[in-house]
Amino acid sequence: MTKLLLHVCCAPCAVYPTDFLLTRDYDLTLFFYNPNIHPFREFQKRKESVEMFAESHNLPVHIDGQYRLTEFIRVIVFREKSRCSVCQQIRIKETALFARNNGFDAFSTSLLYSRYQNHEEIRQQCMDISKSLGIQFVYHDFRQGWKRGIESSIAQGLYRQSYCGCIYSEQERYDKCLRKKGKDNGKDDRSGYQQ
Known part of the structure; x- marks a missing residue:
C-alpha cells in the first residue's frame, strides 16, 4: 500500500480527493500547509475545518x-502577476519535502481539484518537484468530482470560503472597482470563486 501525503488547501477541496484516494490502494495522510491564507481569522477557520474533516x-x-503571512508577502511582492504560480510552487514543494523527510512514498495535492486554478501548470509543477526531490507524485484529475465534492462539503457542514485565500484574491473578490476593471480588460475574474 502506497503511503501518500495529500496537501489540502481547505476542507471542501479535500472532500472529493480524499474519497477518491481512499477507494484506491493508498494509506492516506492529510497535510495542511497554506502560508497564503489571509487574514488570520480566515486562516484559523480553514485550519480548524481541515482538523474537523480529518477527525470525522x-x-x-x-x-x-x-x-506565515509575512513570509508569503516577501516572496510574492513584485511578482503579483505570477503570484498563483509562485504560491502553488511554495505549497507543493513544502508538501513534497515533508513527504520525503517523513517516510511517505508519494505526495499529491487538492489543488488539482479546483476549476479555478491552472490545472496543467499545477500538474507540471508537481512533476518537476517530484523529479528534483526524488519522491513520487501521484496524479489524478480530481476536477471530475467537483460537483460531488461541493454537495458533500455542504452536507458535512464544512466551512466554505468565498475566495482563494491570499490577500490579493480577497481584494479581487470584494473590491468592486477592481472586479469591474478586470471584466473591462477581459481578465479572468476569479470573483466567482466558491468552495
Whole structure:
C-alpha cells in the first residue's frame, strides 16, 4: 500500500480527493500547509475545518499552524502577476519535502481539484518537484468530482470560503472597482470563486 501525503488547501477541496484516494490502494495522510491564507481569522477557520474533516474521517493530519503571512508577502511582492504560480510552487514543494523527510512514498495535492486554478501548470509543477526531490507524485484529475465534492462539503457542514485565500484574491473578490476593471480588460475574474 502506497503511503501518500495529500496537501489540502481547505476542507471542501479535500472532500472529493480524499474519497477518491481512499477507494484506491493508498494509506492516506492529510497535510495542511497554506502560508497564503489571509487574514488570520480566515486562516484559523480553514485550519480548524481541515482538523474537523480529518477527525470525522479518522484520517491522520499534519497541520502547519503557523500564520506565515509575512513570509508569503516577501516572496510574492513584485511578482503579483505570477503570484498563483509562485504560491502553488511554495505549497507543493513544502508538501513534497515533508513527504520525503517523513517516510511517505508519494505526495499529491487538492489543488488539482479546483476549476479555478491552472490545472496543467499545477500538474507540471508537481512533476518537476517530484523529479528534483526524488519522491513520487501521484496524479489524478480530481476536477471530475467537483460537483460531488461541493454537495458533500455542504452536507458535512464544512466551512466554505468565498475566495482563494491570499490577500490579493480577497481584494479581487470584494473590491468592486477592481472586479469591474478586470471584466473591462477581459481578465479572468476569479470573483466567482466558491468552495
